Amino acid sequence: xxxxxxxxxxxxxxxxxxxxxxxxxxxxxxxxxxxxxxxxxxxxxxxxxxxxxxxxxxxxxxxxxxxxxxxxxxxxxxxxxxxxxxxxxxxxxxxxxxxxxxxxxxxxxxxxxxxxxxxxxxxxxxxxxxxxxxxxxxxxxxxxxxxxxxxxxxxxxxxxxxxxxxxxxxxxxxxxxxxxxxxxxxxxxxxxxxxxxxxxxxxxxxxxxxxxxxxxxxx
Amino acid sequence: xxxxxxxxxxxxxxxxxxxxxxxxxxxxxxxxxxxxxxxxxxxxxxxxxxxxxxxxxxxxxxxxxxxxxxxxxxxxxxxxxxxxxxxxxxxxxxxxxxxxxxxxxxxxxxxxxxxxxxxxxxxxxxxxxxxxxxxxxxxxxxxxxxxxxxxxxxxxxxxxxxxxxxxxxxxxxxxxxxxxxxxxxxxxxxxxxxxxxxxxxxxxxxxxxxxxxxxxxxx
DNA sequence: GGTTGCATCGGACTTTCGTCCCATGGCGGA
DNA sequence: TCCGCCATGGGACGAAAGTCCGATGCAACC
Numbered sequence: 001x002x003x004x005x006x007x008x009x010x011x012x013x014x015x016x017x018x019x020x021x022x023x024x025x026x027x028x029x030x031x032x033x034x035x036x037x038x039x040x041x042x043x044x045x046x047x048x049x050x051x052x053x054x055x056x057x058x059x060x061x062x063x064x065x066x067x068x069x070x071x072x073x074x075x076x077x078x079x080x081x082x083x084x085x086x087x088x089x090x091x092x093x094x095x096x097x098x099x100x101x102x103x104x105x106x107x108x109x110x111x112x113x114x115x116x117x118x119x120x121x122x123x124x125x126x127x128x129x130x131x132x133x134x135x136x137x138x139x140x141x142x143x144x145x146x147x148x149x150x151x152x153x154x155x156x157x158x159x160x161x162x163x164x165x166x167x168x169x170x171x172x173x174x175x176x177x178x179x180x181x182x183x184x185x186x187x188x189x190x191x192x193x194x195x196x197x198x199x200x201x202x203x204x205x206x207x208x209x210x211x212x213x214x215x216x217x218x219x
Numbered sequence: 220x221x222x223x224x225x226x227x228x229x230x231x232x233x234x235x236x237x238x239x240x241x242x243x244x245x246x247x248x249x250x251x252x253x254x255x256x257x258x259x260x261x262x263x264x265x266x267x268x269x270x271x272x273x274x275x276x277x278x279x280x281x282x283x284x285x286x287x288x289x290x291x292x293x294x295x296x297x298x299x300x301x302x303x304x305x306x307x308x309x310x311x312x313x314x315x316x317x318x319x320x321x322x323x324x325x326x327x328x329x330x331x332x333x334x335x336x337x338x339x340x341x342x343x344x345x346x347x348x349x350x351x352x353x354x355x356x357x358x359x360x361x362x363x364x365x366x367x368x369x370x371x372x373x374x375x376x377x378x379x380x381x382x383x384x385x386x387x388x389x390x391x392x393x394x395x396x397x398x399x400x401x402x403x404x405x406x407x408x409x410x411x412x413x414x415x416x417x418x419x420x421x422x423x424x425x426x427x428x429x430x431x432x433x434x435x436x437x438x
Numbered sequence: 439g440g441t442t443g444c445a446t447c448g449g450a451c452t453t454t455c456g457t458c459c460c461a462t463g464g465c466g467g468a
Numbered sequence: 469t470c471c472g473c474c475a476t477g478g479g480a481c482g483a484a485a486g487t488c489c490g491a492t493g494c495a496a497c498c
Binding site: 169170171181185188189192198199200 | 453454455456457458
């Protein structure tokens with residue numbers, strides 16, 4: 001009885017995914033989340049979730065950072081990325097960051113259902129029309145190493161990193177997380193060590209390198 | 220007798236542009252530069268330059284930041300952006316940052332020549348097949364304001380900002396520019412004031428928001 | 439010739455950052 | 469049950485960042 005979680009900030013599209021997922025499953029539960037924190041919370045409450053359908057553009061994540069956070073904190077949960085951004089380069093990066101599959105937002109319900117079944121069966125899914133071009137693309141060593149580094153961060157460290165990368169002071173981060181500045185500093189030091197950087201600006205750049213700043217600026 | 224400057228890191232393409240520009244001009248001088256610092260140097264030596272053909276992807280600039288620097292330091296020099304990235308959204312942003320025109324790298328020599336003549340005649344040039352979609356796009360207020368703020372920076376302040384946005388320490392910036400750390404601090408304070416930010420991480424983010432392609436997919 | 443803007447620095451200062459010790463309590467796996 | 473990881477903090481400290489006063493020289497511009 002598989003457990004699914006649909007993470008997308010667009011209610012309409014969430015519903016469409018829900019329907020396609022229902023068609024793919026004989027039984028099982030399907031949860032929903034509308035932003036990244038809610039997604040992580042939902043997974044914290046349901047660690048036995050089998051698969052997350054993750055939109056790349058949600059409040060709290062402008063690109064691969066959401067995927068990285070999710071993979072880092074719940075490595076056992078498979079993630080299928082859902083995005084309108086179906087260029088081979090994007091798919092390549094998504095897979096390099098640990099996603100089990102990729103669905104284009106223009107895919108048919110049948111294709112989505114097939115993708116879900118494949119991934120739930122521990123397979124990997126790439127849209128048929130992109131398979132060749134994705135396979136032909138080399139993995140960017142920068143991405144691979146970055147994924148490995150980010151995977152070492154703990155949940156709280158991800159949150160600190162996210163706020164830090166917005167330019168907040170340690171004190172402000174402390175207020176947001178309702179902890180002491182002293183504790184934030186401890187996390188920051190740990191983050192630097194794990195990411196191999198020496199100050200917060202560099203850490204911020206590293207996280208930003210996960211942005212898929214679509215030239216299209218679609219939002 | 221117009222003065223042109225071609226700024227592109229690809230020698231072959233530089234030559235092609237050179238030839239197209241020659242065809243557009245009866246007389247006049249045509250200079251070349253292969254990276255952003257060289258471009259700014261060349262303009263410093265030739266402030267009477269009429270037009271720069273600027274590639275968006277050059278060493279020293281991954282996106283609009285090169286255009287911003289150029290427009291900020293030499294507001295009297297027209298800039299025609301040359302890029303393979305010919306989506307309407309990109310053209311829109313390029314124009315919002317003060318470019319006088321845009322040429323796709325897939326344009327024919329005839330079209331390039333026409334574009335150069337138009338811009339030298341104080342006109343604005345957008346590829347014919349993109350004109351409508353670009354005009355339909357709204358200017359991003361974020362981009363407009365950012366362009367205005369960046370335009371207030373001086374040349375040295377741009378250099379400091381660029382190094383700062385790479386995560387360097389004040390001391391390292393000082394060494395790179397062969398000045399004292401004390402002077403770097405003075406620049407940094409001025410940069411913050413002009414950009415309306417309060418620390419270097421925020422300044423770095425502001426500059427990064429000009430990037431057009433995902434940093435990991437470096438050519 | 440005066441003004442304005444820029445770049446260069448100096449001293450002294452406060453704030454923030456980042457690191458080094460250390461300790462506590464919780465929680466899950468071996 | 470014990471061990472290890474995590475989150476939480478405390479004290480102290482040096483380093484870096486950032487601000488406030490000031491100054492000089494230089495070049496451009498009217």
